[in-house]
Amino acid sequence: MSTYAIGDLQGCLAPFDALLARIGFNPDRDRLLLAGDLVNRGPDSLGALRRVHELRDNAQVVLGNHDLHLLAVAHGHARLKNKDTLQPILDAPDRDTLLAWLQRQPLLVEAPAFDAVMTHAGLPPLWTLEQARARAAEMAAVLADPASADTFFQEMYGNEPAGWRDDLTGPARWRVITNYFTRMRFVDRQGDLDLTTKGEAGQPPAGFVPWFEHAERLERQRRVLFGHWAALEGHTGVPGVEALDTGCVWGGTLTALRLDDGTRFHCDCDATLAP
Template structure:
């Protein structure tokens, strides 16, 4: 049995199928960990979501910001943008099964046999793992409640609060937790987020740094698996922090990391 962690699919079904062939994926033997953003911007978001749903007994998935955007749109709390490729999902006859399953996915997955944790954007540097686990569960519980989920999606978008404090309540609290797990790239010394910058990790906004370079990062003995940041091109320069998004939807590659030996497999996505 092998365990493969794979970066952002973003609606790129053909490269995903090719990568599964490359690793000789066997659902009777192997497991997949998908780092979120299953959909959007790529040519076949519906096909990609259906394929993952078909493999759901062998796949663990965390929610990414594009997955949450799809769910917000399905609840009537977001309009689609010109570059979105989500309408076929919203029109699909099996949309309720697909979206119901997607909404029940977690923000954080632990893989204890590899001392690993996976989220879409990373592990907030000033949070201990037990804190991250508890805060992810807060939002997952909200998404499982019909009434609270509506309030969540109605108030999900926004860049504030910029950072965490224990006194946060309600939709502000849910929003900042979600932003840390699904949108984080750069943080400052206080752990606050800059959500307006998406560029190269060596060109951070003044006063900010990549989250994994924070000098007081709490969890250095946990292997962190994450996607979201295509500009990293799969490299962080930080031991135990594994970037999986290699920009398939932007013409790069789709990457699978085999956790047993650290070998990376890639499939070109042009």
């Protein structure tokens, strides 16, 4: 029995299937942790979402920003963008089943056997794991309630508040929690987010650092698994902080990290992506 953590699929079904074949994935014994952004930008978002749904008894999934965008569109609170590849999901006969399942997925999962925690974008450096758990659970409750979920998707988009405050309430509180878990890259000393810069870790905006390089990062005991940041090319330079998004949708690779021994497996996406 092995457990594999896999980076952002983003609608790349063929590379996902090829990677599962490469690792010899056996649903009778193996487990998957999927780092979110299951859909969008790749050629087969519907197929990728269906495949993960098929594997749901063997997989733990966290929501990414593209997954939340799909849900916001489905709720009628956002429009598709030119580069989105989500329309086939919205038109599918099984859309309600797929979207209802997707909306039940959390922002944070743990693999206690490996002292590991996974979110899409990482762990906010000035949050303890206990605080992160509580705030992820808070968002799970928001998404589980039809009224609050509808309000959330209506108010989800935006870069403010830039940082956490204990007195935040309602949609502003939900937005900043979600931005930390699904959009975070660079933070300043106070832990506030810069959500406009998407480049390499070595080129931060003035006054900011990659979240995992923050000098006062609180959670250093557990392995942190995350996707979202393809420009890292799978490397953080920080022991115990594992970047999994290796840019499959951009012609890079799809990566699986075997948690049992730290071995990484890759699928060359250029060879498998449909034209």
